[in-house]
Amino acid sequence: GEDVEQSLFLSVREGDSSVINCTYTDSSSTYLYWYKQEPGAGLQLLTYIFSNMDMKQDQRLTVLLNKKDKHLSLRIADTQTGDSAIYFCAESIGRGSTLGRLYFGRGTQLTVWP
Amino acid sequence: GAGVSQSPSNKVTEKGKDVELRCDPISGHTALYWYRQSLGQGLEFLIYFQGNSAPDKSGLPSDRFSAERTGGSVSTLTIQRTQQEDSAVYLCASSLGVGSTYEQYFGPGTRLTVT
Numbered sequence: 001g002e003d004v005e006q007s008l009f010l011s012v013r014e015g016d017s018s019v020i021n022c023t024y025t026d027s028s029s030t031y032l033y034w035y036k037q038e039p040g041a042g043l044q045l046l047t048y049i050f051s052n053m054d055m056k057q058d059q060r061l062t063v064l065l066n067k068k069d070k071h072l073s074l075r076i077a078d079t080q081t082g083d084s085a086i087y088f089c090a091e092s093i094g095r096g097s098t099l100g101r102l103y104f105g106r107g108t109q110l111t112v113w114p
Numbered sequence: 115g116a117g118v119s120q121s122p123s124n125k126v127t128e129k130g131k132d133v134e135l136r137c138d139p140i141s142g143h144t145a146l147y148w149y150r151q152s153l154g155q156g157l158e159f160l161i162y163f164q165g166n167s168a169p170d171k172s173g174l175p176s177d178r179f180s181a182e183r184t185g186g187s188v189s190t191l192t193i194q195r196t197q198q199e200d201s202a203v204y205l206c207a208s209s210l211g212v213g214s215t216y217e218q219y220f221g222p223g224t225r226l227t228v229t
Contacts, residue, residue, distance in 0.1 A: 030214045031214040031215070035220075040222070041222055042118070042205060042207075042220035042221050042222045042223055043205065043207075043220040044220070045217050045218070045219075048217075088157065090157075092214040100145055100147060100162040100164070100169075100170065100209075100212040100213070101147075101159045101162065101170060101173070102147075102149075102159065102218065103159070104149075104156060104157035104158075105156065106156035106157075107156065107157070
């Protein structure tokens, strides 16, 4: 199946790093994504990583992918109160009739304390 | 338009009534997706359109759910004889094409409450 698992909650102090973890089951995933959802808003794509990469860095965001363990993480450096939101991990299998479908985890609620 | 828009933003309906949810994708986006976000199930894929056709309807939870897209633009998701378990936020997304390389842009969602 295409199960994507995340822990539900994470709390950090402002200025610290946050690490949000995700595991997935389908080894044929082509892309893996991190989305952010702020209250009352839709999902915003933060970053993504292709399955043949190990790491991707984009300003304060670092994505690490361990294909052997099917583990994905998102590290946010110097976390700010504005980073408080729900973060979703998602995978794309990208084949056949499921080409367009994304499979999401349940989301991790990140709370940043001042 | 500037982004994906959905209407209504909130809908409260009585059990057994039919509802229609609307999605206006970003102009020029050929692919359109419907997802459902609920407390019990997280974010679930429902259906996607490539142009006006729907190659993958397997996420629709029952035959009470249907969706259509006309003119390669606006889509409506219809839920007949609504049940309380249909209460959720229904999200629409669009992308330039279908496939992993195309970013899906999400609308703000329609919050449906069935009483």
